[in-house]
Amino acid sequence: MGDNGKESANGTVTIAAGAVQGGSTSTLPLATAISGYTAVSDSATMVPSTGGLVKSDLIAGLEINVPGSTLSTTDGNTGKIDIDKDPTVVIDPGADMNFVGSSGYDITPKDSNNNELGKTLSGDAVTLTLPYSDADVTTAGVDESNLVCGSFNTASQTWETFSTVVDTTNNTITCQVSHFSSFGVLGGLTVAVSNSRRAADEAAGGGGAATADTIAPSNPLLLINNGATSTNAREVTLTASVTDATYMMIGNDAAFTDGVWETYALSKKWSLVGNNGSKVLYVKFKDNAVNTSGTVSAKIEMTGQAYIAPTVPTSTTVVAPAPIVTTTTTTTTTTTGATDTTVAKALPFTQIQDEASTVVSGNVNAVISAVAKVRNLKQEVTNRKNLVKELLRTSGIKTNALVDRANSFVTYGTTSTVNLSVGDRLHAVNSYYNAFGRLPRNAKEWGEVVLIANGQAPAEASKTALNRAKANFKYVYKRNANLKDATDLQWIEMMAYGVMPAARDIKAEAAAIKTFRAMFGYAPSKVTAWNVVRAIAYGGVQKLTANDKVPAEASKTALNRAEVNFKYVYKRNANLKDATDLQWIEMMAYGVMPAARDLKAEADAIKTFCTKFGYLPSNATAWNVVRAIAYGGVQK
Known part of the structure; x- marks a missing residue:
């Protein structure tokens, strides 16, 4: 008896010496409806020649997007697609994989006369989205990022898998298929479960055909400056250690909003961002089979870097x-x-x-x-x-x-x-x-x-x-x-x-x-x-000349910031009664432009800035400091 609302017919099985004898029936199909039991089944209408998007009302998250002319090029009558939960599909997919959940999904397109349209498609591929739950993933002992869409081939008694996109936020997987059949969610085992299964197979003397690589890179580790707890420089050296990885991604936050995949390297130079304080970096790895590791992090305290606030209006x-x-x-x-x-x-x-x-x-x-x-x-x-x-x-x-x-x-x-x-x-x-x-x-x-x-x-x-x-x-x-x-x-x-x-x-x-x-x-x-x-x-508005003037209205905040930076660069307080010091302060405070550019002076100023502050200028205030150094006239 199955939870699809059906039971098998009676059968006889002969067992001798603990083994099923030849000719005995050991597998019976769940084909007979059980009286009073309603199976989980859904159906949605669709015109075969135009296709469309089908969403199951009873199975949340299950969607089928059928392109036009895929089912038929001529049938303009309203047909349907039947969707049935099928627990008989829960068949072990073999080494390093497990079935996720307790049921698969049998999908059958039909015409207006309730006749099956045939499960092999003649047009573009159908986009199929299947749901899963976190609890099912945990029970199956699989890695959520390695879930795939599978179709069971009843003739060969094997699983066929498809290129799959995993949406871990909405707990769905999406793939494109060229036929209708019984589908299910499969998952690559976590490293611990996979190793346990392999050990059991080896102990039993088992072998078998080669399977796809579903094992994620393991033993990820990240060190900053070989595990140092603090640094007085922005540039640090990262050590990214891992087993069986081809690529890595490093980011300044756990969501990797600024991260990009790059070729794996054990050591890498990195510039810390922001102000003084605790800095946390994150790294994850993947291999050629796109198996992705978990995320690991490392922390270091940055000190000795002068704070430069932006002056561009918010x-x-x-x-x-x-x-x-x-x-x-x-x-x-x-x-x-x-x-x-x-x-x-x-x-x-x-x-x-x-x-x-x-x-x-x-x-x-x-x-x-x-x-x-x-x-x-x-x-x-x-x-x-x-x-x-x-x-x-x-x-x-x-x-x-x-x-x-x-x-x-x-x-x-x-x-x-x-x-x-x-x-x-x-x-x-x-x-x-x-x-x-x-x-x-x-x-x-x-x-x-x-x-x-x-x-x-x-x-x-x-x-x-x-x-x-x-x-x-x-x-x-x-x-x-x-x-x-x-x-x-x-x-x-x-x-x-x-x-x-x-x-x-x-x-x-x-x-x-x-x-x-x-x-x-x-x-x-x-x-x-x-x-x-x-x-x-x-916009068509005429440009200004580069020779800007100091604004009539003074900004106490900008002037104070300029004085702080002046002292940091020259190791003394600015003398605002001195014309040269005052010019430096005004250039830094308000970004006053020089009458003419001197690229050599600016290049020297950038070098001075990097020496003093430990990083390249990148925001408005930093560039104001550079210009003040280059054109302000204060001696180094």
Whole structure:
């Protein structure tokens, strides 16, 4: 009797000397329904020729996404897909693997007359998502990161596995399959369980065919400066020890938000970030079979590093990722374009709403169909991890529907945005979030994203974004923006909302980046910074000369900070009655620019800065110190 609501027929088994005799029936199918017992079974309608997304109402997390023409190219009648929990599928997959859970899932497509359509597919692969529980993973003794989707072949009595994406947050696995059958969740054993099983097999004299490598790198260890407890330098040496690893990832936090996979090396130089205090680094490893180790960490106390606070107004920064294209090989690319940078032609309102409604529908097949593309599950997964993840982490939004919409837009685009790069589409979403403090939730808000991506300001105004843009305009051009002037207004809208140019001008952007670095003292990396760069490049406002003056209003905070840095560099207090000392203080406090650049003096100043502070200048205050050293006139 099984928990699928069925029992076997009666059978006779003959046993002699502890063994089943030949010809006896030892396995009976659970085929007869048990009276009064309801099996866990579900069914959903679908038109075979058009396909679609099927979600089980009774089995939470189970989804089947069937492309059009996969089941039939001609049958336009409403059929269905039957989904049954099947405990008979729980068959040991062999060495180094275990079945996860107590049931598999039998999936059968049927036409409008309830006839099976055949389980071998003729079109594109079906995307299958299966659920699992943490308790099942623990019971099975497997590594959650090594879960795979499996299909049991009744003819060969073996398991077939598929390339699988594991979502440990939602406890689901996703794979693409070319046939319908009985499916289940399989898992690679943890190292301890695997070794125990192998030892038992060897003790019994067992052998068998070779199996896939499912053993993660073991014995991970991380040391900073050979286990030292403190350091007075930012640069440290890491020792990353592990057994059977090909790659490693090092990060400044346990989520590895700044980490990238790199070739494994036992020793590596690393620069500690932030201010003095306790620093914790993290590392994890993986092998060629993509088995990933657990995360280990090491801690060290950093001392003797002068604190340099940023002087750029807080309105110029925002917690959001930079508008870049990240590929599966962690390569960052920039899209080139023509020199025509005129503002894009306004889109018809009906087109904006149609595109936005398609995104909001949550139907990735509809999004793909609208732009005439083929679904790329691998690219979706990559974008979700490398691009959308950071946006969602910073916005704190966990709703799956919002995640899926953002990912489908970034990956495939819409009719009017399909020719943009992945990075540009992500930038449009980021800019909306930056302006309004939320991800787009409905068709109206997604329409605003489409407008931004097409070089137009959104219909809804954001007072916060506009004020931030005005502050940055004044910081760059040393005057207030005139919103009645079309050129100034265009600059403000480009900066506030990240409005994209009609076409890219790489030369203009390169010049704008130089202007940005000269004004702010660091390279643009965040959304708001890139919006400033685009506004400088395409906004049409005339640039200033480099010879800035000290502002009329004094900043006690900036002056105090400058005096602290002066004393740190020259080992004495600044004499504000001395013209040279005062010039140094003003250059450092307010970032006053020299009348003319002296690259040799700046290079020498950078060397002095590195000697004094122990790291390269990277923020506005640090670069102000460099300029003050180079042009302030104070003797070393």
